[in-house]
Amino acid sequence: MALKGGIMDSLYTVSQVAKRTGVTVKTLHYYQKIKLLLPSKIGENGYRYYSESDIKFLQEILLYRTMGFSLKDIKTILSTDDYSTRIQRLEHQLSILNDSIAKTKVMINTVNASLSAERKGLQMKHKEMFEGVDKQDxxxxxxxxxxxxxxxxxxxxxxxxxxxxxxxxxxxxxxxxxxxxxxxxxxxxxxxxxxxxxxxxxxxxxxxxxxxxxxxxxxxxxxxxxxxxx
Structure with missing residues (x-):
């Protein structure tokens, strides 16, 4: 057990973290190699030990990864002062997800409207046909x-x-x-x-x-x- 911020914090080996989270040992080793996620302690026997805080940090990394961010971008985000606390990082992730949901809802409405128009043999307004779609050059x-x-x-x-x-x-x-x-x-x-x-x-x-x-x-x-x- 280790003290972190006055709270008893359990320590887990790499294999225990892998078993509890589903993340492979190879991935954990790689994250340590690129200094994205460092273990809280390395024992005299060379074993790596991760704390509860480390596991929470791992969750945040994988949330960003699932959102499509590269490891390089994740490392940059997590190293900025704007996202120095877990609450700030989770709020940032929630904002990204809500924005994605809003865009997805607009696209769903566009597809539903297009499908309805086709079934009824109606012509949609051109502006409505392209609501929510990517118009990049x-x-x-x-x-x-x-x-x-x-x-x-x-x-x-x-x-x-x-x-x-x-x-x-x-x-x-x-x-x-x-x-x-x-x-x-x-x-x-x-x-x-x-x-x-x-x-x-x-x-x-x-x-x-x-x-x-x-x-x-x-x-x-x-x-x-x-x-x-x-």
Whole structure:
């Protein structure tokens, strides 16, 4: 037993917490690794011990997780002063859930109204048809995706060219026995090191540039062929 805020607080091992909450031991270890949920005590035997407060904190983490927040976002939320107490965090979660319920109710009303109109052969007002639906600009999202792909390809191409350049320059230095850095055997070792780096850059980036791209294109062609012959 441990005292926390003047209240006796039971301690539980990782396996006990896993059994009581349904959260896997692996997950608890991972949360400790990323410093999202730290055990209250680590015994001399290396065992991790969690308190009732830790279990409540685990509940809050999983509530945010269920709402769709990433672990990174959860860690940020839980580290802010605005949500430093359990009551503040639970109130925040309740606010998010109530907002989600309100949006869901609007969508349910829209679907029900659309279904009723279809069954009666009536035409809904266009404004009513789109109540509660997501109207975000997908073209912007698509543009950002395309830009990300382009920059990724350019970055890979730079590494491909860099790999070729390093390999040629330092391999030549080894062949003519004129190291670019250092002299004698030390310079040769440096040259060999950069040749290895160059070959690695060349092979890895080349694989991503050509093999992966070719594989994707073949998959697209194969899908079109299958669809055509169905």
């Amino acid at each position: 997908d073209s912007i999202h698509r543009t950002m995706q395309n830009l990300t792909i382009i920059f990724s390809k350019l970055f890979t191409l730079v590494f491909f060219i860099l790999g070729i350049a390093l390999t040629i320059v330092y391999a030549r230095a080894i062949v003519i026995n004129k190291p670019i850095f250092g002299t004698g055997s030390g310079g040769t070792v440096v040259s060999v090191f950069f040749v290895i780096i160059g070959i690695a850059c060349f092979l890895i980036s080349g694989y991503n540039l050509f093999f992966v791209r070719t594989k994707d294109m073949l998959n697209v062609v194969n899908k079109k062929y299958i669809k055509k012959n169905e």
